[in-house]
Amino acid sequence: MPVIGIDLGTSNTCVAVVKNGVPQVILDDKGRSTLPSVMSLNKKGQFFIGYLAKAQMSVQPERTVHSAKRLLGQRFDSEEVQRILPFLSYSIMPSQDQMTCVMLGEQCLSPTEISAAILKKVKTLAENALGEPVHQAVISVPAHFDNKQRQETKHAAELAGLEVTRLINEPTAAALAYGYGTDMTKTIAVYDFGGGTFDISVLEIGEGIYNVLATGGDTFLGGNDFNQAIADKICDRFKKTTRIDLGIHSLAKQRILDAAEFAKMQLSSADQTLIDLPGIVPDIDPKYAIREVLTRAELEKLCTPLVERSFKICRNVFESAGLKKDDIDEVILVGGMTRMPLIRRMVRDWFGIAPNTAINPDEAVGIGAAIQAMALDNDEDVVLLLDVIPLTLSIETAGGVCIPLIPKNTKVPHRVSRVFTTSRDNQESVIISIFQGEGRHVEDNTRLATFELSGIRPARRMEPQIEVSLRIDVSGILSVTAIDLETKQSQSVQVVDMSMRALEALESEEQP
Numbered sequence: 411m412p413v414i415g416i417d418l419g420t421s422n423t424c425v426a427v428v429k430n431g432v433p434q435v436i437l438d439d440k441g442r443s444t445l446p447s448v449m450s451l452n453k454k455g456q457f458f459i460g461y462l463a464k465a466q467m468s469v470q471p472e473r474t475v476h477s478a479k480r481l482l483g484q485r486f487d488s489e490e491v492q493r494i495l496p497f498l499s500y501s502i503m504p505s506q507d508q509m510t511c512v513m514l515g516e517q518c519l520s521p522t523e524i525s526a527a528i529l530k531k532v533k534t535l536a537e538n539a540l541g542e543p544v545h546q547a548v549i550s551v552p553a554h555f556d557n558k559q560r561q562e563t564k565h566a567a568e569l570a571g572l573e574v575t576r577l578i579n580e581p582t583a584a585a586l587a588y589g590y591g592t593d594m595t596k597t598i599a600v601y602d603f604g605g606g607t608f609d610i611s612v613l614e615i616g617e618g619i620y621n622v623l624a625t626g627g628d629t630f631l632g633g634n635d636f637n638q639a640i641a642d643k644i645c646d647r648f649k650k651t652t653r654i655d656l657g658i659h660s661l662a663k664q665r666i667l668d669a670a671e672f673a674k675m676q677l678s679s680a681d682q683t684l685i686d687l688p689g690i691v692p693d694i695d696p697k698y699a700i701r702e703v704l705t706r707a708e709l710e711k712l713c714t715p716l717v718e719r720s721f722k723i724c725r726n727v728f729e730s731a732g733l734k735k736d737d738i739d740e741v742i743l744v745g746g747m748t749r750m751p752l753i754r755r756m757v758r759d760w761f762g763i764a765p766n767t768a769i770n771p772d773e774a775v776g777i778g779a780a781i782q783a784m785a786l787d788n789d790e791d792v793v794l795l796l797d798v799i800p801l802t803l804s805i806e807t808a809g810g811v812c813i814p815l816i817p818k819n820t821k822v823p824h825r826v827s828r829v830f831t832t833s834r835d836n837q838e839s840v841i842i843s844i845f846q847g848e849g850r851h852v853e854d855n856t857r858l859a860t861f862e863l864s865g866i867r868p869a870r871r872m873e874p875q876i877e878v879s880l881r882i883d884v885s886g887i888l889s890v891t892a893i894d895l896e897t898k899q900s901q902s903v904q905v906v907d908m909s910m911r912a913l914e915a916l917e918s919e920e921q922p
């Protein structure tokens with residue numbers, strides 16, 4: 411039975427497989443290599459996924475969900491969600507466990523369920539193309555995806571009837587697509603600019619080994635920000651001449667965003683394009699229209715600061731890994747945004763070498779996932795991935811100070827144990843909180859899990875010895891165990907998220 415590779419992207423999803431040693435993208439019945447990661451609900455209560463759903467975006471924006479990946483595994487009150495909230499054309503709200511859920515008609519769906527629907531659609535697509543059932547997949551995730559986001563991706567796959575044999579980091583997958591079947595030995599940078607996120611990874615590749623040296627990214631930087639920048643400019647101009655704020659007209663807002671994206675893509679090959687939106691606020695007056703020319707030069711001026719932000723991240727990643735730009739033999743471009751001439755030019759200027767544009771930026775990640783799927787399925791040593799964790803994992807100690815246990819860029823799988831103790835006499839239990847991030851204090855980091863180890867024998871402060879172990883598997887998923895070394899009482903948790911679910915998942919077990 412084939413094992414497929416899936417690039418579950420913010421904007422588009424791509425599915426691939428390796429057949430007779432040859433990686434190939436699975437095309438739909440119209441020959442298209444990607445599926446829009448969009449879900450809509452029509453007035454009759456029918457759900458649509460992909461192209462049909464995307465077509466609904468400017469007709470029924472409030473019933474069409476796009477970019478659900480940005481909400482995956484996110485608490486409603488998180489910075490990420492609060493930042494994108496004003497720009498969403500559909501409604502979201504906190505779920506019972508304070509995570510984010512999407513309102514589609516009367517239904518409240520989690521981003522995980524929406525991702526599951528997209529995965530189910532590509533699973534069926536693959537089954538139709540391959541003529542046999544598919545039950546297993548390798549799925550790619552952004553390198554900086556945290557534990558919760560990884561867990562939810564796996565959960566979405568399970569809901570879609572797919573067992574995830576591994577999660578693979580997107581830039582690592584792209585490197586695999588680039589290096590597979592060659593005998594090159596190189597240090598490469600994978601510059602991945604997608605619809606919602608930016609990632610940079612540096613890898614050494616050679617003899618089938620893909621060794622990630624460093625990785626970093628920004629969940630707030632992607633093609634959507636470019637679309638928004640263009641749309642904001644259009645809305646500002648419109649407001650100046652008409653005093654009408656289009657921001658409160660959801661249909662107009664979505665039409666402008668769509669037109670902005672279309673213009674941005676056109677300007678990758680044309681010097682100028684016309685943005686033509688008749689009847690933009692028909693409720694007020696059908697005569698109001700937007701009709702303006704956008705040139706590539708204007709677009710580039712508007713978007714240069716966004717591209718510069720990507721290099722700030724590159725600089726940080728290079729510095730923290732002790733790398734120099736001269737170390738890089740090749741820069742691989744991944745993600746739809748790297749089709750933009752401005753990005754290609756700025757990448758060349760920053761790295762001092764022309765980027766490699768030979769691989770298809772929309773397909774490379776899916777292909778890499780398929781290569782990893784094949785290697786795991788065949789138990790073949792054709793590829794060996796030595797990936798890293800993107801963010802430091804630490805434990806909270808007195809005063810809300812985070813003590814790092816596993817620094818970022820540590821290779822996975824990895825296991826570490828450290829012994830802690832109590833701070834009060836006769837303390838019967840300790841609360842263990844694990845955080846992710848580079849800050850020194852808890853408020854600067856993301857809480858991954860909190861659990862209680864109870865049953866500690868009465869003793870003077872500093873006497874009990876509590877060993878906390880963190881284990882990260884090859885998919886970058888963390889589990890934590892705490893054990894009282896004297897009583898052997900232990901608690902372990904596979905980290906799902908910081909809220910009630912993590913606590914419910916607690917298991918008490920006696921150490922042998």
Ligand code: AMP
Binds near residue numbers: 604
């Ligand atoms: P991805 O998440 O990798 O599928 O990338 C999707 C992003 O790439 C979206 O923001 C698209 O608008 C953008 N994109 C796709 N094609 C082009 C193009 N030809 N020029 C500029 N941006 C593009």
